[in-house]
Amino acid sequence: MALKRMDNVGIVVEDLNGTIDFFRELGLELEGRATIEGEWAGRVTGLGDQHVEIAMMRTPDGHSRLELSRFLRPPVVADHRNAPVNALGYLRVMFTVDDIDDTLARLRKRGAELVGEVVRYQDVYRLCYIRGPEGLLIGLAQELG
Template identity: 75%
Template sequence: MPLRMDNMGIVVADLDAAVAFFTALGLTLEGRTTVEGPWAGRVTGLGAQRVKIAMLRTPDGHGALELSRFLVPEVVADHRRAPVNALGYLRVMFACDDLDATLARLQPHGVELVSDEVVRYEDAYRLCYFRGPEGILIGLAEPLG
Protein backbone atom coordinates (compact mmCIF):
# COMPACT_ATOMS: atom_id res chain seq x y z
CA MET A 1 0.00 0.00 0.00
CA PRO A 2 1.44 3.42 -0.89
CA LEU A 3 2.40 5.70 1.96
CA ARG A 4 1.89 8.97 0.06
CA MET A 5 2.31 10.57 -3.34
CA ASP A 6 5.95 11.71 -3.25
CA ASN A 7 6.11 13.90 -6.35
CA MET A 8 4.81 14.52 -9.83
CA GLY A 9 7.22 14.75 -12.75
CA ILE A 10 6.87 17.00 -15.77
CA VAL A 11 9.24 17.00 -18.75
CA VAL A 12 10.05 20.49 -20.06
CA ALA A 13 12.21 21.96 -22.82
CA ASP A 14 13.30 25.08 -20.86
CA LEU A 15 14.12 24.09 -17.30
CA ASP A 16 15.07 27.62 -16.18
CA ALA A 17 11.79 29.13 -17.40
CA ALA A 18 9.76 26.35 -15.78
CA VAL A 19 11.58 26.79 -12.46
CA ALA A 20 10.98 30.57 -12.63
CA PHE A 21 7.27 29.99 -13.27
CA PHE A 22 6.74 27.49 -10.46
CA THR A 23 8.71 29.59 -7.96
CA ALA A 24 6.52 32.58 -8.95
CA LEU A 25 3.53 30.33 -8.25
CA GLY A 26 4.89 29.81 -4.73
CA LEU A 27 6.87 26.56 -4.80
CA THR A 28 10.37 26.48 -3.31
CA LEU A 29 13.32 25.19 -5.31
CA GLU A 30 14.95 22.43 -3.26
CA GLY A 31 17.74 21.73 -5.70
CA ARG A 32 18.96 20.88 -9.17
CA THR A 33 21.06 18.01 -10.41
CA THR A 34 21.86 15.90 -13.43
CA VAL A 35 20.65 12.32 -13.39
CA GLU A 36 22.59 9.82 -15.47
CA GLY A 37 24.20 6.43 -15.31
CA PRO A 38 23.14 2.82 -15.78
CA TRP A 39 20.78 2.78 -12.78
CA ALA A 40 18.75 5.72 -14.16
CA GLY A 41 18.26 4.12 -17.56
CA ARG A 42 17.17 0.88 -15.92
CA VAL A 43 14.50 2.70 -13.88
CA THR A 44 13.03 4.53 -16.89
CA GLY A 45 13.60 1.84 -19.48
CA LEU A 46 15.38 4.35 -21.73
CA GLY A 47 18.88 2.89 -21.42
CA ALA A 48 21.57 5.56 -21.61
CA GLN A 49 20.12 8.84 -20.42
CA ARG A 50 21.22 12.23 -19.17
CA VAL A 51 18.54 14.40 -17.57
CA LYS A 52 18.74 17.75 -15.80
CA ILE A 53 16.18 17.95 -13.01
CA ALA A 54 14.91 20.53 -10.57
CA MET A 55 12.91 19.54 -7.48
CA LEU A 56 10.39 22.03 -6.09
CA ARG A 57 8.36 21.75 -2.88
CA THR A 58 4.87 23.08 -2.18
CA PRO A 59 4.50 25.63 0.64
CA ASP A 60 2.90 23.08 2.98
CA GLY A 61 5.96 20.84 2.60
CA HIS A 62 3.97 17.77 1.56
CA GLY A 63 3.93 17.89 -2.25
CA ALA A 64 6.78 18.07 -4.71
CA LEU A 65 7.17 18.70 -8.40
CA GLU A 66 10.11 17.28 -10.34
CA LEU A 67 10.88 19.15 -13.54
CA SER A 68 13.04 17.25 -16.03
CA ARG A 69 14.87 18.30 -19.18
CA PHE A 70 16.07 15.31 -21.19
CA LEU A 71 19.42 15.81 -22.88
CA VAL A 72 19.82 12.14 -23.89
CA PRO A 73 17.77 10.58 -25.36
CA GLU A 74 15.92 13.25 -27.29
CA VAL A 75 12.27 13.91 -26.51
CA VAL A 76 10.11 11.71 -28.77
CA ALA A 77 6.59 13.09 -28.25
CA ASP A 78 4.90 16.32 -27.21
CA HIS A 79 1.53 16.28 -25.45
CA ARG A 80 1.71 19.72 -23.84
CA ARG A 81 -1.03 21.28 -25.96
CA ALA A 82 -3.38 18.30 -25.84
CA PRO A 83 -6.97 19.22 -24.96
CA VAL A 84 -8.26 18.67 -21.43
CA ASN A 85 -10.07 15.47 -22.47
CA ALA A 86 -6.98 13.77 -23.99
CA LEU A 87 -5.94 10.41 -22.53
CA GLY A 88 -3.12 10.49 -20.01
CA TYR A 89 -1.97 13.28 -17.73
CA LEU A 90 -4.72 15.87 -17.25
CA ARG A 91 -3.29 18.61 -15.05
CA VAL A 92 -1.69 19.37 -11.73
CA MET A 93 -3.95 21.28 -9.31
CA PHE A 94 -2.77 23.69 -6.64
CA ALA A 95 -4.89 25.08 -3.81
CA CYS A 96 -4.33 28.80 -3.30
CA ASP A 97 -5.58 31.44 -0.89
CA ASP A 98 -6.15 34.21 -3.50
CA LEU A 99 -6.74 32.98 -7.03
CA ASP A 100 -6.87 36.44 -8.62
CA ALA A 101 -3.61 37.57 -7.03
CA THR A 102 -1.95 34.28 -8.02
CA LEU A 103 -3.02 34.68 -11.65
CA ALA A 104 -1.83 38.30 -11.66
CA ARG A 105 1.56 37.23 -10.29
CA LEU A 106 1.85 34.63 -13.05
CA GLN A 107 0.87 36.94 -15.95
CA PRO A 108 4.50 37.86 -16.76
CA HIS A 109 5.07 34.12 -17.37
CA GLY A 110 2.48 33.96 -20.15
CA VAL A 111 -0.43 32.29 -18.38
CA GLU A 112 -3.32 31.45 -20.73
CA LEU A 113 -6.69 30.52 -19.19
CA VAL A 114 -8.21 27.47 -20.88
CA SER A 115 -11.59 29.20 -20.79
CA ASP A 116 -12.20 32.91 -20.51
CA GLU A 117 -13.22 32.82 -16.87
CA VAL A 118 -12.62 31.69 -13.33
CA VAL A 119 -15.55 29.44 -12.39
CA ARG A 120 -17.30 29.10 -9.06
CA TYR A 121 -18.18 25.58 -7.92
CA GLU A 122 -21.11 25.91 -5.52
CA ASP A 123 -20.02 27.57 -2.27
CA ALA A 124 -16.87 25.47 -2.13
CA TYR A 125 -14.26 26.73 -4.64
CA ARG A 126 -13.29 29.19 -7.33
CA LEU A 127 -11.48 27.19 -10.02
CA CYS A 128 -9.60 27.67 -13.25
CA TYR A 129 -7.36 25.74 -15.61
CA PHE A 130 -4.60 27.57 -17.42
CA ARG A 131 -1.60 26.88 -19.59
CA GLY A 132 1.69 27.52 -17.86
CA PRO A 133 5.20 27.29 -19.26
CA GLU A 134 5.38 25.34 -22.51
CA GLY A 135 1.61 24.76 -22.44
CA ILE A 136 1.60 22.64 -19.26
CA LEU A 137 -1.98 22.39 -17.99
CA ILE A 138 -2.34 23.62 -14.40
CA GLY A 139 -5.35 24.15 -12.16
CA LEU A 140 -5.91 26.53 -9.28
CA ALA A 141 -8.56 26.08 -6.60
CA GLU A 142 -9.39 28.77 -4.06
CA PRO A 143 -11.48 27.41 -1.17
CA LEU A 144 -14.46 29.63 -0.31
CA GLY A 145 -15.89 30.33 3.13
Protein backbone atom coordinates in the same frame (compact mmCIF):
# COMPACT_ATOMS: atom_id res chain seq x y z
CA MET B 1 1.38 -3.15 3.00
CA ALA B 2 -0.38 0.21 2.66
CA LEU B 3 0.57 3.08 0.42
CA LYS B 4 2.55 5.68 2.37
CA ARG B 5 2.28 8.80 0.18
CA MET B 6 2.54 10.22 -3.32
CA ASP B 7 6.14 11.40 -3.62
CA ASN B 8 6.09 13.56 -6.76
CA VAL B 9 4.68 14.21 -10.21
CA GLY B 10 7.18 14.31 -13.06
CA ILE B 11 6.96 16.83 -15.89
CA VAL B 12 9.36 16.91 -18.85
CA VAL B 13 10.17 20.42 -20.12
CA GLU B 14 12.49 22.11 -22.61
CA ASP B 15 13.20 25.30 -20.61
CA LEU B 16 14.09 24.13 -17.12
CA ASN B 17 15.09 27.57 -15.80
CA GLY B 18 11.96 29.29 -17.10
CA THR B 19 9.74 26.55 -15.69
CA ILE B 20 11.45 26.78 -12.30
CA ASP B 21 10.84 30.56 -12.30
CA PHE B 22 7.16 30.04 -13.15
CA PHE B 23 6.55 27.54 -10.35
CA ARG B 24 8.48 29.75 -7.91
CA GLU B 25 6.09 32.58 -8.81
CA LEU B 26 3.21 30.22 -8.07
CA GLY B 27 4.69 29.58 -4.64
CA LEU B 28 6.66 26.35 -4.92
CA GLU B 29 10.16 26.21 -3.47
CA LEU B 30 13.18 24.87 -5.33
CA GLU B 31 14.30 21.95 -3.20
CA GLY B 32 17.28 21.06 -5.37
CA ARG B 33 18.77 20.52 -8.82
CA ALA B 34 20.81 17.62 -10.11
CA THR B 35 22.04 15.89 -13.22
CA ILE B 36 21.01 12.26 -13.50
CA GLU B 37 22.89 9.88 -15.76
CA GLY B 38 24.41 6.47 -15.73
CA GLU B 39 23.55 2.85 -16.17
CA TRP B 40 21.38 2.67 -13.02
CA ALA B 41 19.13 5.51 -14.21
CA GLY B 42 18.60 3.87 -17.59
CA ARG B 43 17.60 0.64 -15.88
CA VAL B 44 14.91 2.45 -13.88
CA THR B 45 13.39 4.32 -16.84
CA GLY B 46 14.02 1.75 -19.55
CA LEU B 47 15.71 4.42 -21.69
CA GLY B 48 19.24 3.02 -21.48
CA ASP B 49 21.90 5.69 -21.76
CA GLN B 50 20.26 8.86 -20.48
CA HIS B 51 21.39 12.26 -19.29
CA VAL B 52 18.74 14.40 -17.57
CA GLU B 53 18.77 17.68 -15.67
CA ILE B 54 16.16 17.70 -12.91
CA ALA B 55 14.78 20.22 -10.46
CA MET B 56 12.64 19.22 -7.49
CA MET B 57 9.99 21.78 -6.55
CA ARG B 58 8.21 21.51 -3.19
CA THR B 59 4.85 22.93 -2.13
CA PRO B 60 4.98 25.27 0.91
CA ASP B 61 3.35 22.65 3.16
CA GLY B 62 6.15 20.19 2.28
CA HIS B 63 3.74 17.41 1.32
CA SER B 64 3.91 17.50 -2.50
CA ARG B 65 6.61 17.84 -5.12
CA LEU B 66 7.01 18.38 -8.84
CA GLU B 67 10.05 16.84 -10.49
CA LEU B 68 10.90 18.93 -13.55
CA SER B 69 13.13 17.13 -16.05
CA ARG B 70 15.00 18.30 -19.14
CA PHE B 71 16.31 15.40 -21.22
CA LEU B 72 19.68 15.96 -22.85
CA ARG B 73 19.89 12.31 -23.95
CA PRO B 74 17.93 10.55 -25.40
CA PRO B 75 15.89 13.18 -27.23
CA VAL B 76 12.25 13.76 -26.33
CA VAL B 77 9.98 11.56 -28.48
CA ALA B 78 6.45 12.93 -27.93
CA ASP B 79 4.75 16.20 -27.04
CA HIS B 80 1.45 16.20 -25.12
CA ARG B 81 1.53 19.80 -23.92
CA ASN B 82 -1.22 21.06 -26.17
CA ALA B 83 -3.63 18.21 -25.57
CA PRO B 84 -7.10 19.29 -24.43
CA VAL B 85 -8.36 18.56 -20.94
CA ASN B 86 -10.19 15.42 -22.13
CA ALA B 87 -7.08 13.75 -23.61
CA LEU B 88 -5.89 10.40 -22.28
CA GLY B 89 -2.84 10.38 -20.02
CA TYR B 90 -1.41 13.22 -17.95
CA LEU B 91 -4.10 15.81 -17.52
CA ARG B 92 -3.05 18.58 -15.18
CA VAL B 93 -1.70 19.45 -11.77
CA MET B 94 -4.08 21.31 -9.43
CA PHE B 95 -2.89 23.78 -6.81
CA THR B 96 -4.89 25.45 -4.05
CA VAL B 97 -4.09 29.16 -3.75
CA ASP B 98 -5.08 31.90 -1.30
CA ASP B 99 -6.26 34.39 -3.93
CA ILE B 100 -6.95 33.16 -7.45
CA ASP B 101 -7.15 36.68 -8.95
CA ASP B 102 -3.78 37.73 -7.52
CA THR B 103 -2.22 34.42 -8.57
CA LEU B 104 -3.52 34.82 -12.14
CA ALA B 105 -2.18 38.38 -12.33
CA ARG B 106 1.29 37.27 -11.21
CA LEU B 107 1.39 34.21 -13.48
CA ARG B 108 0.15 36.13 -16.52
CA LYS B 109 3.34 38.22 -16.24
CA ARG B 110 5.20 34.93 -16.76
CA GLY B 111 3.16 33.97 -19.82
CA ALA B 112 0.24 32.04 -18.28
CA GLU B 113 -2.99 32.07 -20.27
CA LEU B 114 -6.45 31.36 -18.89
CA VAL B 115 -7.95 28.33 -20.68
CA GLY B 116 -11.65 29.06 -20.11
CA GLU B 117 -12.78 31.30 -17.31
CA VAL B 118 -12.69 31.44 -13.54
CA VAL B 119 -15.81 29.69 -12.26
CA ARG B 120 -17.45 29.22 -8.89
CA TYR B 121 -18.32 25.71 -7.73
CA GLN B 122 -21.16 26.11 -5.23
CA ASP B 123 -19.86 27.93 -2.15
CA VAL B 124 -16.77 25.72 -2.00
CA TYR B 125 -14.22 26.80 -4.65
CA ARG B 126 -13.33 29.27 -7.37
CA LEU B 127 -11.56 27.27 -10.08
CA CYS B 128 -9.76 27.75 -13.36
CA TYR B 129 -7.30 26.09 -15.73
CA ILE B 130 -4.31 27.93 -17.14
CA ARG B 131 -1.65 27.07 -19.69
CA GLY B 132 1.67 27.70 -18.00
CA PRO B 133 5.23 27.40 -19.26
CA GLU B 134 5.49 25.41 -22.49
CA GLY B 135 1.72 24.96 -22.58
CA LEU B 136 1.51 22.85 -19.40
CA LEU B 137 -2.06 22.57 -18.12
CA ILE B 138 -2.36 23.71 -14.50
CA GLY B 139 -5.47 23.97 -12.34
CA LEU B 140 -5.92 26.64 -9.68
CA ALA B 141 -8.45 26.41 -6.85
CA GLN B 142 -9.34 28.99 -4.21
CA GLU B 143 -11.25 27.65 -1.22
CA LEU B 144 -14.24 29.78 -0.25
CA GLY B 145 -15.58 30.37 3.25
